Amino acid sequence: MSALVPRSDFPLLSVNPALVYLDSAATAQKPRAVLDAMNEFYESDYANPHRGAYALSARATERYARARGAVARFFGVRDEECLIFTRGTTDSLNLIAGAWGRANLGRGDEVIVTGAEHHANFVPWQQIAIERGATFTICPLAADGRADVEALAALVSRKTRVIAFNHVSNVLGAINSVPEIASIARSVGALSVCDGAQGAPHMAVGFDALGVDFYAASAHKMLGPMGTGVLIGRREVLELLPPYQTGGDMIEFVGDERTTWNVLPHKLEAGTPNVAGAVGLAAACDYLTAIGIDAVASHERALVRLAYERVSAIEHVRVHGPAATERSGVLSFTVGDIHPHDLASLLDERQICIRAGHHCAQPLMRRLGVSATARASFYVYNDENDVETLGAAIESAKRVFALA
Numbered sequence: 216m217s218a219l220v221p222r223s224d225f226p227l228l229s230v231n232p233a234l235v236y237l238d239s240a241a242t243a244q245k246p247r248a249v250l251d252a253m254n255e256f257y258e259s260d261y262a263n264p265h266r267g268a269y270a271l272s273a274r275a276t277e278r279y280a281r282a283r284g285a286v287a288r289f290f291g292v293r294d295e296e297c298l299i300f301t302r303g304t305t306d307s308l309n310l311i312a313g314a315w316g317r318a319n320l321g322r323g324d325e326v327i328v329t330g331a332e333h334h335a336n337f338v339p340w341q342q343i344a345i346e347r348g349a350t351f352t353i354c355p356l357a358a359d360g361r362a363d364v365e366a367l368a369a370l371v372s373r374k375t376r377v378i379a380f381n382h383v384s385n386v387l388g389a390i391n392s393v394p395e396i397a398s399i400a401r402s403v404g405a406l407s408v409c410d411g412a413q414g415a416p417h418m419a420v421g422f423d424a425l426g427v428d429f430y431a432a433s434a435h436k437m438l439g440p441m442g443t444g445v446l447i448g449r450r451e452v453l454e455l456l457p458p459y460q461t462g463g464d465m466i467e468f469v470g471d472e473r474t475t476w477n478v479l480p481h482k483l484e485a486g487t488p489n490v491a492g493a494v495g496l497a498a499a500c501d502y503l504t505a506i507g508i509d510a511v512a513s514h515e516r517a518l519v520r521l522a523y524e525r526v527s528a529i530e531h532v533r534v535h536g537p538a539a540t541e542r543s544g545v546l547s548f549t550v551g552d553i554h555p556h557d558l559a560s561l562l563d564e565r566q567i568c569i570r571a572g573h574h575c576a577q578p579l580m581r582r583l584g585v586s587a588t589a590r591a592s593f594y595v596y597n598d599e600n601d602v603e604t605l606g607a608a609i610e611s612a613k614r615v616f617a618l619a
């Protein structure tokens with residue numbers, strides 16, 4: 216199975232032909248189209264948007280608005296004013312937990328997250344629950360690492376105000392049923408917040424049909440730049456949301472005693488925006504759309520299936536999470552008692568990049584009964600040779616550690 220896109224589209228991969236990059240769940244490599252779009256913005260249309268009375272500033276404003284439109288189309292959002300540009304998933308989730316939580320949570324209310332959340336969708340909710348005197352409940356996981364929806368349905372009550380959960384686990388690649396969880400939340404009048412950091416890069420989101428109240432994602436995991444992300448929300452909730460940060464751009468009128476807020480999306484985008492970031496994300500969305508997001512999903516699933524078979528057949532290897540056919544392009548595993556960091560270092564000697572550690576998911580590590588795993592993750596530029604190179608390198612590492 217060859218890669219879905221030519222390696223030559225990616226400058227870093229082109230100049231490092233021997234590099235086997237298997238860490239796209241941490242961050243994806245950038246196609247030239249994204250780098251060129253950002254550069255072109257800086258070279259042709261760069262100025263501070265929204266404020267200038269001159270044509271160049273108007274062009275920068277126009278580029279920012281066009282980027283929002285393109286990203287909204289990619290995420291399946293008709294009302295593009297409901298797409299807020301942020302610094303990334305962490306920023307998006309802190310925005311909603313902080314702004315909504317502070318305004319809406321009180322003593323006796325309940326916040327539910329799953330046991331498989333990245334710290335970015337765990338800690339902000341835990342902290343706002345502590346601050347507001349709300350109960351913080353962790354929904355159990357099914358054996359395959361997905362949220363146990365039956366347990367969740369039994370857990371919720373009228374006290375439940377929010378359910379925060381991932382679209383896809385960054386450790387296990389397990390894919391949650393977003394509409395099902397959103398519907399459980401709706402049945403008790405709770406808000407549903409989906410962490411799409413590992414969903415949006417790999418499968419169609421279709422926000423308007425998803426049923427969830429909020430969806431967060433990071434540009435850098437979907438071929439776009441670091442420092443940019445989105446929070447997409449339902450207008451009714453966004454309209455009632457108090458600002459997350461205050462300052463320039465997000466105001467309507469500043470009086471000596473009080474201030475009124477700008478309309479969406481500006482109310483939630485204080486300060487000079489990251490226009491180049493938005494332009495880069497829009498170019499990444501266009502690139503993924505040109506390949507076809509469904510083709511991206513099938514390519515990764517085929518590769519991960521191959522990797523699952525190759526790696527799990529090696530003696531002493533334990534692959535965590537769902538069956539080969541049920542996962543997004545992520546494979547977490549341990550090899551006997553070889554520490555994942557040692558394994559990753561040995562693989563690095565062969566120019567294979569994998570991640571090792573708790574993957575910012577310590578609550579999940581506890582539930583898996585491990586302190587760390589090794590993780591290989593696949594994307595559009597990976598092919599079956601990468602899978603074979605990984606398998607052979609694990610076998611060689613076992614010999615180095617005298618693991619028969």
Ligand code: PLP
Pocket residue numbers: 240241302303304305306333335336381383384385410412413433
């Ligand atoms: N949520 C998940 C599932 C992730 O995998 C990550 C990053 O690895 C994040 C949230 C945080 O994303 P960022 O660091 O881009 O804000």
